[in-house]
Amino acid sequence: MNRFWLQAAEVARKDLLIEGRAGEVLHITIPFGAVALLLLPLAVGTDLTLLENIGAGLYWVIVLLFGMLVAFRQTADEGPAQRDMLAMMMVDPVARFAGKAGATAALLALFEAALLPVVVVLYDPVPVGGWGWVVVAGLLVAVGMAMIGTLAASVTAGLRTRNTLAPLLVAPLSLPLLVGATQVYNSLLGGDSPFVFLTLLVAVDLGLAIVGVLTAPIMEET
Amino acid sequence: MTRFEKSGLWGALALLTAGAVVAVWSPPDAIQGDYVRIMFVHVPSAWLAFLAFGVAMAASITWLVKRSPTADAVAASSVSVGVFFTALALLTGMIWGRPVWGTFWDWGDARMMTTAVMFFVYLGYLALRRAIDDPLQRARRSAVLGVVAFAQVPIVHFSVVWWRTLHQGPTIVRPDPTIDGRMLAALLVNLFTFTVIYVVLVLFRLRLSSAEESLRARMLSAENPLAGSAVASPDLEVLRNA
DSSP, X not given: OOHHHHHHHHHHHHHHHHHHHHOHIIIIIHHHHHHHHHHHHHXXXXXXXXXXXXXXXXXXXXXXXXXXXXXXXXXXXOOHHHXXXXXXXXXXXXXXXXXXXXXXXXXXHXXXXXXXXXHHHHHOOOOOSOHHHHHHHHHHHHHHHHHHHHHHHHHSTTXXXXXXXXXXXXXXXXXXXXXXXXXXXXXXXXXXXXXXXXXXXXXXXXXXXXXXXXXHHHHHTO | OOHHHHHHHHHHHHHHHHHHHHHHHSOOBTTTBGGGGGHHHHHHHHHHHHHHHHHHHHHHHHHHHHOOHHHHHHHHHHHHHHHHHHHHHHHHHHHHHHHHTSXXXXXXXXXXXXXXXXXXXXXXXXXXXXXXXXXXXXXXXXHHHHXXXXXXXXXXXXXXXXXXXXXXXXXXXXSSOOSOHHHHHHHHHHHHHHHHHHHHHHHHHHHHHHHHHHHHHHHHHXXXXXXXXXXXXXXXXXXXXX
């Protein structure tokens, strides 16, 4: 493994270690997402057919909205001293971006996996063939959300309004991920090929990776 | 207000009147009737939003290359005005949509959805600027966001081509324009009018930004007096005369 990936892996390991000690995602965000899935039927109606039809869509909305809490968790926030220390240790800013996004993607994948049984139990969504593609879509969404979140976190780092401002930046930009994820499920439901929407998710992820690589050195100056 | 700004303001008001006159002079549409006149505000607003965000992106790139405070001020001013025009395009689109489409908002329409997303992305840009006090940090972070956010503009523009939803496709920018000559003339007059208004608004916004910066600097210096500033130096003139 070359120096870049070693640095990225080390940054990701550091973030996951801090998260593992604090348990912010596991003990707070995942139960919060599950509560939201429990409350939603009380607002839209408890008709079982309706819940079967909207279950998958609501799952992705919860993943995207509550996924922001994962991306902007307090444990991922680095103060100026930590940033300066990483810069003085000659950690490549792009490797830092990759490491932070990687750690957040892993936590988002965990968040998605934890909420999946909740939505199946509460909503009983219409089953589709090719669940493997839904899993692939979930992983692509996790990677995309993680990169948007990491970008937004670096733009809002150190601000008093970080926790309210960052979701405002992320929510509109994550629309292609929401469309891609929901349409993969809908395509499978209609017996169509999900490849168009999987390609959309891959394209969005690639675009975000390019933006992350190009902007990381500039944001390092902050 | 400078003489140039006064001239710009009066010129914009005169052009706005001319735009309103030609919008009334233009014939009603065969299907939409008089509702088509809303388009003389809606279409220029949408085009101006694209122009404003394009200028903001160019100014953001200029800042990233040259670190010029003027480029940062131009980007911020252009986004402020662009957000106003985006809101105007959305609002007039909804007002027109109610009688013609039968609904204010069509969830399945790609152009409406992508425009709304663009509006919120740039609202986020303005919110980010307001949240940062340090001018250098604000300029750097806004410049990055100004470049990234521009990705929304081609998506909004081509949404009617990529997704065949309710919003009509290109009417003017195509090899065989399908619009009536008088309507096209009225549209072009209003497009020019709105462009002048955009320039005037950006100039006013730049002046306001400059005044805001001076005020902010003055407040910061008042809050943080220099060490030892409470100690006055002896007045040598008084001592000599005593």
